Amino acid sequence: MLSSVSRSVLRQARPQFRVQSLSQLQRLLSTLAVLEQNNGKLNTGSLSAVTAAKKLGGSVTAFVAGGNIKSVAEEAAKVEGVEKVISVDNAAYDRGLPENYAPLLVENIKKGGYTHIVAGHTAFGKNLLPRLAALLDKQQISDVVAIESENTFVRPIYAGNAIATVESSDDIKIVTIRGTAFAAAATTGGSATIEEGVDPKSESTTEWVSEDLAKSDRPDLATAGKVVSGGRGLKSKEEFDKIMLPLADALGAAVGASRAAVDSGYADNSLQVGQTGKVVAPQLYLCAGISGAIQHLAGMKDSKVIAAINKDPDAPIFQIADVGLVGDLFEKVPELTSKLQK
Numbered sequence: 001m002l003s004s005v006s007r008s009v010l011r012q013a014r015p016q017f018r019v020q021s022l023s024q025l026q027r028l029l030s031t032l033a034v035l036e037q038n039n040g041k042l043n044t045g046s047l048s049a050v051t052a053a054k055k056l057g058g059s060v061t062a063f064v065a066g067g068n069i070k071s072v073a074e075e076a077a078k079v080e081g082v083e084k085v086i087s088v089d090n091a092a093y094d095r096g097l098p099e100n101y102a103p104l105l106v107e108n109i110k111k112g113g114y115t116h117i118v119a120g121h122t123a124f125g126k127n128l129l130p131r132l133a134a135l136l137d138k139q140q141i142s143d144v145v146a147i148e149s150e151n152t153f154v155r156p157i158y159a160g161n162a163i164a165t166v167e168s169s170d171d172i173k174i175v176t177i178r179g180t181a182f183a184a185a186a187t188t189g190g191s192a193t194i195e196e197g198v199d200p201k202s203e204s205t206t207e208w209v210s211e212d213l214a215k216s217d218r219p220d221l222a223t224a225g226k227v228v229s230g231g232r233g234l235k236s237k238e239e240f241d242k243i244m245l246p247l248a249d250a251l252g253a254a255v256g257a258s259r260a261a262v263d264s265g266y267a268d269n270s271l272q273v274g275q276t277g278k279v280v281a282p283q284l285y286l287c288a289g290i291s292g293a294i295q296h297l298a299g300m301k302d303s304k305v306i307a308a309i310n311k312d313p314d315a316p317i318f319q320i321a322d323v324g325l326v327g328d329l330f331e332k333v334p335e336l337t338s339k340l341q342k
Contacts, residue, residue: 029058029150032109033082034119034128036096037064037072045223047079049118050185052177054081055147056116062192065104067091073194080189086112086197092204096124100204102131107198109136114172116150121176121279129174138170145181159275160298179222180281180302216255221271224254226284229273229300232260233289233310233329240266243333244288250340256280256300258290274299288329292317309333 031053036043042064053060062076065088073087086108093101105128109117117132119125121143133140145163146154152167153175221227228251230244240261248255257267259274273280275298285303290296292308292315300306301320308321309329318324325332 029056029116030061030112030114031056031058031116031118032061032063032086032105032112032114034063034105034117034125035076036120036122036124037066037069040066040068040071042072042075044184044187045179045220046120046122046124047184047187048177048179048182049120050079050081051182052144052147052175053116053118054185055182056118056150058115058150059083061086061112061114063105063108063197064088065090065093065101065197067094075187077192077194078188078190079192080186082185082190082192085192085194087194088197088199090199090201092201095208096128097204097206097208098128098131099206100202101128102135103200103202104197105132106135107200109172111198116173116175118175118177121178125176129176133174136172136174138172138174139168140174140176141166141168142176144175144177156298159294160301161294178279180279184223218248219252219254221254221256221273221280222278224280225282226251226253227256227273227280227282227286227300227303228253229256229258229285229287229290230261230266231258231287231290231296232264232266233291234261234266237266239330243330247286247288247333247337247340250337251284251286253284253286254282256287258287258293258296260293261289287317288333290317291315292319309336 033049033053036046060082061084062082063086064072064076069087069089073085076085119129129140141153144153144155154165157164228248230240234240255271256273257271259272261267262269262272275295277299279299281302283304285300286307288309306321307323308317309325309332311328313326
C-alpha cells in the first residue's frame with residue numbers, strides 16, 4: 001500500500017505528462033490511411049479515407065501494397081494532405097485478401113506507432129479491418145459518417161434510422177468511413193515522401209480464383225453525379241434494359257437497382273444500391289418502380305435531389321423524394337427519356 005507521502009508525490013508528478021493544448025495533442029496523433037489499388041491503378045474513391053484522416057488532426061500516412069506498386073505510390077504521394085506513403089511491393093497483396101493483408105498492416109502499424117487506422121467502408125475495408133482489429137485486440141468502428149474528435153465518431157445504425165455517437169478509449173482506433181460522407185482528397189498538391197514498408201510475407205489461407213466484372217461505358221455507380229435506378233416494378237430484365245438504360249444514357253447517368261430487382265435477375269448485383277449494396281449520394285437520384293424499402297433508402301437517402309416515379313401514391317419512396325410522379329413507369333419513363341433526348 002502506498003503511503004500518504006507517496007500518493008502526494010504521484011499527484012504532483014502527473015501534471016507534467018498532461019497534454020497542455022490541442023496543438024500538442026494533434027502533434028501526438030498520426031493516422032494511417034489504407035488506400036485501395038487495382039491492377040496498378042490507385043482507386044481514387046478510397047481517397048475519402050485521406051479526407052477523414054485529415055479531420056482527425058496530426059500527420060497522415062498513406063499505405064499501399066501490391067505488385068509493381070511504384071506508380072501507385074507516386075500517385076498517392078501527390079494527394080493533398082498526405083505527408084508520407086508506405087508502400088509494399090509484393091504481388092501477393094494485389095487482391096487485398098485479408099488473411100495476409102491484415103498481418104502486413106499489423107507489422108507496419110507497430111513500426112509506425114499510429115493512433116488511427118482509416119479505410120473506406122467498401123468490400124476491401126469491410127473484409128480487411130475486422131481481421132486487423134482482432135489481431136490488434138481493438139474494437140472497430142464501422143461506417144463512420146462524421147468525426148467529432150480524435151476519439152468520438154458518428155455512425156448510422158438500424159439501416160440509418162438512428163444515429164449513434166461512439167467514443168473509443170482504445171489506444172489505436174480502427175475506423176471504416178462512408179465514402180459519401182467525406183469527399184475524396186485532391187489528387188494534386190501533395191509532395192509526400194515514399195518509404196518501403198515492412199513485409200512479413202505472411203501466407204494466405206485463401207486463394208484468389210477469378211472475378212466476373214460487369215463492364216460498362218457509363219459512369220461508375222459509386223462516384224457518379226447522376227444515378228438512375230430501377231426496381232421490381234420493371235417486371236423483367238428485358239423491360240429493365242429497355243426502359244432504364246436509354247434514360248441513363250440520356251442523362252449521362254450511372255445505372256443502379258434495388259435488391260428486389262437484383263434478386264429477380266433484372267440487373268447485375270454490382271448495380272445494387274442499398275444497405276447490402278452500394279451507398280451512393282449523387283447530385284440526382286432518379287428511381288422508377290422502387291417502393292422505398294428501408295434497406296434501399298439507407299443506400300441513397302443522402303442524394304442531393306431524389307426523384308421518384310411510382311404508380312402507388314402511398315409508396316414510402318415519396319416520403320423522402322424531392323420530386324415525385326405518380327404514374328405508370330412504362331409510360332412515364334419513355335416519355336421522359338424522349339424529352340431528354342430532344
